[in-house]
Amino acid sequence: MRSTTSSLRVSNPQLNSVVPVSAVHAVVLDWHRTAEGQGVLAHLIDPETGARKVYGTLERPILPPTVQVVRYKVYLSGRSGIGKTALVAFLSGRPEWTSVTSVSPGETPGIRVTNVYWPTKIQTQLVLFNLCLWDAGDTAGKKYGHIQPVCQEGAVGALFVFSFTNKSSLEEVDAALSRLSHASTASGDVCPLVVGTRYGAVSESEVTNADVVRFEAKWNRPVLRVRHQPPSEGPAATNPNETAFVLNLICDQLWCHHHTQQQQRAPPRIDPALI
Numbered sequence: 001m002r003s004t005t006s007s008l009r010v011s012n013p014q015l016n017s018v019v020p021v022s023a024v025h026a027v028v029l030d031w032h033r034t035a036e037g038q039g040v041l042a043h044l045i046d047p048e049t050g051a052r053k054v055y056g057t058l059e060r061p062i063l064p065p066t067v068q069v070v071r072y073k074v075y076l077s078g079r080s081g082i083g084k085t086a087l088v089a090f091l092s093g094r095p096e097w098t099s100v101t102s103v104s105p106g107e108t109p110g111i112r113v114t115n116v117y118w119p120t121k122i123q124t125q126l127v128l129f130n131l132c133l134w135d136a137g138d139t140a141g142k143k144y145g146h147i148q149p150v151c152q153e154g155a156v157g158a159l160f161v162f163s164f165t166n167k168s169s170l171e172e173v174d175a176a177l178s179r180l181s182h183a184s185t186a187s188g189d190v191c192p193l194v195v196g197t198r199y200g201a202v203s204e205s206e207v208t209n210a211d212v213v214r215f216e217a218k219w220n221r222p223v224l225r226v227r228h229q230p231p232s233e234g235p236a237a238t239n240p241n242e243t244a245f246v247l248n249l250i251c252d253q254l255w256c257h258h259h260t261q262q263q264q265r266a267p268p269r270i271d272p273a274l275i
């Protein structure tokens with residue numbers, strides 16, 4: 001599969017940071033900025049709000065049949081209060097993702113499923129990703145034994161979330177990745193994605209860049225950063241390119257992982273001349 005290439009580290013000017021990613025990408029990372037990308041994104045915008053539409057379980061964007069649609073179930077994992085629900089709102093493109101009108105105060109009481117649609121270009125093919133995000137409250141998951149298995153069943157990816165203002169949450173993600181790496185073959189099909197929230201809250205930060213570098217080197221996984229945005233800054237402070245940057249890298253990792261798994265499961269090809 002032909003892929004686009006970039007340097008080993010891709011910087012996001014909005015985050016003023018450097019995010020390590022693979023040197024080879026299937027997804028064209030800046031395609032959303034092109035005229036073609038903007039034209040496709042227009043189909044996903046709510047004209048009343050100017051933000052991306054929020055789609056229900058039975059809804060989907062209306063796009064030409066030439067656009068390939070891929071659906072990936074992804075569950076979120078992380079301790080209570082680190083911003084998992086706010087992260088879902090951020091990925092959904094909701095401009096008020098840090099406000100109380102977007103994110104209910106307190107912990108998610110059960111399971112919340114959100115469909116995020118994001119268009120990309122892979123080689124010459126337009127691909128619409130449907131990320132089905134399963135967010136469960138930490139307390140509910142511990143209280144009711146069926147919640148985590150339901151969230152994980154059939155999942156292609158797992159979003160492990162920690163907060164830069166809580167170092168123990170990063171240690172918990174480290175332990176979760178260790179458990180995942182020692183899990184059964186079926187669980188091994190899950191693509192681990194790591195996101196750090198509240199990046200840049202200097203006065204409250206407990207996780208250093210050195211901590212992140214060590215973590216990335218240990219697991220050979222990039223840590224995606226979502227910057228700290230106080231609710232007082234308001235929706236206007238949110239830059240759509242920030243969301244696009246994170247979504248493109250999430251989609252790229254899921255696509256590459258899924259196709260690598262498919263290639264590994266494919267039966268070996270036998271040369272007819274040898275039969």
